[in-house]
Amino acid sequence: MKKFVLVVLAWLVVQAPAYAKLNVFACEPEWGALTRELAGDAAEVFVATSALQDPHHIQARPSLIAKIHRADMVVCTGADLEVGWLPVLLRRGANPKVLPGQPGYFEAAAHVPLLERPQRLDRSEGDVHPQGNPHIQTDPRNIYRVGQALAQRLMEIDPEHAAHYRVRWAAFSTRWQQAMQHWNALGAPLKGMPIVTHHKGWTYLVHWLQLNEVATLEPKPGIPPSSAHLQKLVALLKVKPARAIIRAPYQDPKPSEWLSAKTGTPAVVLPFTVGGTPQAKDLFTLFDDTLARLRKAAGVGTP
Structure with a gap:
């Protein structure tokens, strides 16, 4: 019997993974x-939302609480983007490793310069974020900044595999910088392109490509457009024509499609994040597809 137990234990050791993810x-x-x-195969990554969900408004479901409870690390945008649901998950998840202030809690927005910091805080102004606009992922330069900080944090909380994270960051960094050169070249003809956006979710894309955001469908952030506001936009676009009306996949298509029908301005869905379109399968194709759709709307030919 003792010999059998030893054989079973030896088999379990062989079958066990080389390290816990x-x-x-x-x-x-x-x-x-x-x-x-x-992280590659060093981490098991669970994503709480999809590209078809508004990240401002997520239900703190029991399944998400369970995931947070078991997490070694939480990686979120911050800047109050998840203020309506993440604090609830953290509180009910009862996992001290991933609470704010701990190494296991990582906010991407803390590592980039935030735009559109409000001069005054007034809820009558709509969905205002005190720290600035949180939709930082639409600028690839921000992805690079966050990636550098995130790689360092991964090494900090999992020092046993620091060399693995270091190698992967170096490879990603090289590929990303090469891709950014390509994207900058593709984006150069778009400079000054007039656009209408559904929500103030494209501020960093506008800043990066130097687009001209002439109007937003929402009269104030998070406030659905009224008929009166849409009529004003029709009048505005007669004076200042735009090349595209841009929205994210999770946003109501009706206002942009109505305005498109009235003005002849194309309504364009940009992926906004990974999975937002069939083409945006990862971070690299996210920006490939974003630029391809913008260039098509602008009438710029294939490079």
Whole structure:
């Protein structure tokens, strides 16, 4: 019997993985994709939301609480993007490793310069974020900044595999910088392109490509457009024509399609994050597809 037990134990040792994978809870698809790029098979990554969900408004479901409870690391945007649901998950998840202030809690927005910091806080102004606009993932330069900080944090909380994360960051960094050169070249003809956006979710894309955001469908952030506001936009676009009306996949298509029908301005869906379109399968194809759709709307030929 003793010999049998020893054989079973030896078999279990052989079958066990070489190391326990890091358990990562990512709030949005872009951070799940970035973590997978940097960690590879060293981490098991769960993504709490999809590209078809508004990241402002997520239900704190029991299944998400269970995932947070088991997580070694939480990777989220921060800047109050998840303020309506993440604090509830953290509180009910009862996992001290991933609470704010701990190494296991990582906010991407803390590592980039935030735009559109409000001059005053007034809820009558709509869905205002006190720290600035949180939709940082639409600028590839921000992905690079966050990636550098996230790789360092992975090494900190999982020092046993620091060399693995270091190698993967170096490879990703090289590929990303090469891709950014390509994207900058593709985006150069779009400089000054007038666009209408559904929500103030494209601020960093506008800043990166130097687009001209002439109007938004929402009269104030998070406030659905009224008929009166849409009529004003029709009048505005007669004076200042736009090349595209842009929305994210999770946003109501009716306002942009109505305005498109009235003005002849194409309504364009951009992926916004990984999985937002069939083409945007990862971080690299996210920007490939974003630029391809913008160039098509602008009438720019194939490079």
